[in-house]
Amino acid sequence: xxxxxxxxxxxxxxxxxxxxxxxxxxxxxxxxxxxxxxxxxxxxxxxxxxxxxxxxxxxxxxxxxxxxxxxxxxxxxxxxxxxxxxxxxxxxxxxxxxxxxxxxxxxxxxxxxxxxxxxxxxxxxxxxxxxxxxxxxxxxxxxxxxxxxxxxxxxxxxxxxxxxxx
Amino acid sequence: xxxxxxxxxxxxxxxxxxxxxxxxxxxxxxxxxxxxxxxxxxxxxxxxxxxxxxxxxxxxxxxxxxxxxxxxxxxxxxxxxxxxxxxxxxxxxxxxxxxxxxxxxxxxxxxxxxxxxxxxxxxxxxxxxxxxxxxxxxxxxxxxxxxxxxxxxxxxxxxxxxxxxx
Amino acid sequence: xxxxxxxxxxxxxxxxxxxxxxxxxxxxxxxxxxxxxxxxxxxxxxxxxxxxxxxxxxxxxxxxxxxxxxxxxxxxxxxxxxxxxxxxxxxxxxxxxxxxxxxxxxxxxxxxxxxxxxxxxxxxxxxxxxxxxxxxxxxxxxxxxxxxxxxxxxxxxxxxxxxxxx
Amino acid sequence: xxxxxxxxxxxxxxxxxxxxxxxxxxxxxxxxxxxxxxxxxxxxxxxxxxxxxxxxxxxxxxxxxxxxxxxxxxxxxxxxxxxxxxxxxxxxxxxxxxxxxxxxxxxxxxxxxxxxxxxxxxxxxxxxxxxxxxxxxxxxxxxxxxxxxxxxxxxxxxxxxxxxxx
Numbered sequence: 001x002x003x004x005x006x007x008x009x010x011x012x013x014x015x016x017x018x019x020x021x022x023x024x025x026x027x028x029x030x031x032x033x034x035x036x037x038x039x040x041x042x043x044x045x046x047x048x049x050x051x052x053x054x055x056x057x058x059x060x061x062x063x064x065x066x067x068x069x070x071x072x073x074x075x076x077x078x079x080x081x082x083x084x085x086x087x088x089x090x091x092x093x094x095x096x097x098x099x100x101x102x103x104x105x106x107x108x109x110x111x112x113x114x115x116x117x118x119x120x121x122x123x124x125x126x127x128x129x130x131x132x133x134x135x136x137x138x139x140x141x142x143x144x145x146x147x148x149x150x151x152x153x154x155x156x157x158x159x160x161x162x163x164x165x166x
Numbered sequence: 167x168x169x170x171x172x173x174x175x176x177x178x179x180x181x182x183x184x185x186x187x188x189x190x191x192x193x194x195x196x197x198x199x200x201x202x203x204x205x206x207x208x209x210x211x212x213x214x215x216x217x218x219x220x221x222x223x224x225x226x227x228x229x230x231x232x233x234x235x236x237x238x239x240x241x242x243x244x245x246x247x248x249x250x251x252x253x254x255x256x257x258x259x260x261x262x263x264x265x266x267x268x269x270x271x272x273x274x275x276x277x278x279x280x281x282x283x284x285x286x287x288x289x290x291x292x293x294x295x296x297x298x299x300x301x302x303x304x305x306x307x308x309x310x311x312x313x314x315x316x317x318x319x320x321x322x323x324x325x326x327x328x329x330x331x332x
Numbered sequence: 333x334x335x336x337x338x339x340x341x342x343x344x345x346x347x348x349x350x351x352x353x354x355x356x357x358x359x360x361x362x363x364x365x366x367x368x369x370x371x372x373x374x375x376x377x378x379x380x381x382x383x384x385x386x387x388x389x390x391x392x393x394x395x396x397x398x399x400x401x402x403x404x405x406x407x408x409x410x411x412x413x414x415x416x417x418x419x420x421x422x423x424x425x426x427x428x429x430x431x432x433x434x435x436x437x438x439x440x441x442x443x444x445x446x447x448x449x450x451x452x453x454x455x456x457x458x459x460x461x462x463x464x465x466x467x468x469x470x471x472x473x474x475x476x477x478x479x480x481x482x483x484x485x486x487x488x489x490x491x492x493x494x495x496x497x498x
Numbered sequence: 499x500x501x502x503x504x505x506x507x508x509x510x511x512x513x514x515x516x517x518x519x520x521x522x523x524x525x526x527x528x529x530x531x532x533x534x535x536x537x538x539x540x541x542x543x544x545x546x547x548x549x550x551x552x553x554x555x556x557x558x559x560x561x562x563x564x565x566x567x568x569x570x571x572x573x574x575x576x577x578x579x580x581x582x583x584x585x586x587x588x589x590x591x592x593x594x595x596x597x598x599x600x601x602x603x604x605x606x607x608x609x610x611x612x613x614x615x616x617x618x619x620x621x622x623x624x625x626x627x628x629x630x631x632x633x634x635x636x637x638x639x640x641x642x643x644x645x646x647x648x649x650x651x652x653x654x655x656x657x658x659x660x661x662x663x664x
Contacts, residue, residue: 036285040324116202118288119205122289122292130309140207142206
C-alpha cells in the first residue's frame, strides 16, 4: 500500500527566522520526521502549499481536493494548520467518498524541541492504514469523523462535537 | 474507551547514567511522552518491569500475560525491548484472543534527542483503537500480526515474515 | 566569586504560544540552562524585564544601569535581545567603569531545539570571570569591547567595528 | 587568532548504536556544535583519536603532547573524556609552558538531548582566548589550573583540589 502525503504547511512546519525574529515557512520537515520515526511505509510526499491555515482560501481548498481526487492512492494523509483543519475536512468529505483521508497537524512546530508533531504523524499514518473510506482528523492521539469534531481554541485540543455540518 | 499501557522497559526507556557513563533504566518516560504528544486518550499506565528484553525470562512473560488477562481493558499497548518483542507477542497470542494487544518499542532511547519513540507511541496508540482483537507489533509506522513478523537485526527494522510460529 | 546575572528577555527567552501560534515571553530559561550546563558557579539570577530589545526604552536602560551599579557583585552577565545589545552596552559603559559586564543573547530561542543560547551562556559566564573591568558583548564565541562591535543584521552575527561611539 | 581544537573522544562524542544497543564512537560532533553555536572563531579542528579516556594509554598522551607542541597555534582546546582529563592535563603541563591549553568534555553525550557539551565548548573556547599560557581544565562553567583540580566521581563534577601533583 502506498500512502500519499500532502503537505499544506501549518504549525507543523513553522520555523524560526533568526534574521527577522519571526516565524516563517521554508521546506517541510516531513521527510526528516519519517526518517526519525524509522518509517518503512511506502509514503509519497508532495508539498501543495506552505501556508498558515488561517490564510487558506477556497481556491487553496479546491487545489487540495483536486489532488486528493486525482492521485492514484486511496490512503491519504494531509498535514494542515489546526485552525481550519475541520473546514478543509468538510470540503473534502463533500467531494470524495471512496478514499481514506486523514488530516493532522501540530500545536508546536516540529523544529521547536518539544513538538507533538512526531506523535501526530505516527498516529495519522497508522489510522490511514486501517480506517474505512471517509475523511478524518487525527489529533491528540484520537481520530474524529470530519462531521463530529471541533477545535477547542481555549484548550488547544480537538474534541468530539456534532459540528455545524454534522 | 480506556487504553491500558504496560511498561516493560526496553530501549524506549533507557537513559544515560552520567556518573558511570553507561546506559541504565530509571523511571519510564511514557507519561512525559503522552504530555508531549498532547494525548487526550484515556490511558492507564502501569510499569510491570524495567528491563532489557534480552534479559526477559519466561516468568517475566507470564507476569505480562497475567496482567493482560486480568485487566479490565480490552485495548492494551505494551512498551517492550525490540530484541524479543516477537517472542512475547507469541506467548500473549497463545493465551489471549479476545483483546487487541499492540507491542511497540524504540530503536533509540526517548531521552536521546533523535528517538523514534514518540512516533511509535503515536502509532501503537492509534492501531490499538481500531484493529480487531489479536496480538500485533507496531514498529516503523506499520503493524504486523504476531505470527507474520520478525526483527531484521542487521537493518534494525521489523519486516513481514512467516516466522517459525506462523 | 559571585556572578550577578540580569535577565532582560530577548530571543534567548522567547517561547512558542501554542494557543495563539505566536512568539511570547513567559519565565526565563536561564536557571534551567545553568542546570543543563552543570554549572557550579555561584550565579545570582534576577529578572529585570522580559522584553524584545527593539521595545527597550531609555527608562528600561536606566533600570539596567542602576541595578548594575547598586548590586554588590563586580562580575555581571546580562541576557539581552541582540538588536539593541550594543546600544545598552554603550549606556552601561558611560555609567560604570569598575565592573566587568558581559552582555549576551541568542539568535534562536533556547526553547527551540537548535539554539545557540547554551553556547553563548557558557561563553559569557567564562569571559566575565577573566576579562578586566569594562563592558563587553559576548556572541559567536567571541568577545567585543562595547565600542568595537556592531550587529551585522544581514548575516545575523556580531563583528568588529569601530561603531559610532568608538 | 586561530584556535587549534584537538578531538580525543570522551563522553562528548559518544553515540547510541541502535543496532547493538550500546554506546559507541563514530565521528566527532564538534563541527556541528560550532555551527549550532554560530561560532565565528577561527577554529581548526583535528581528530587525534576517538576513545574513552579510561582507555587512554601513555602512548596516546604522547601523541596529544606532540600535536600540541608542533602545531602553529598557541591557543589549544582539547575535548577529552572526564575520567582521566586531569591526568592528561598533568602530562601536557610537564611538557609545554608557552601555550594556553584548555581541556574540556561533557557528562552527557552531545547527541543525547540534554547535554552539557555545548555549554562547556562555549566556555572552553572563551577561556582559551583570555587565559595566560598554562594548562587548564574547563568544566562546570569554571576553569581550573591543571594542578588545582580533581574530578569528584560521586557528584560528577570538577572541584578545587590541591591534587597529588599540585
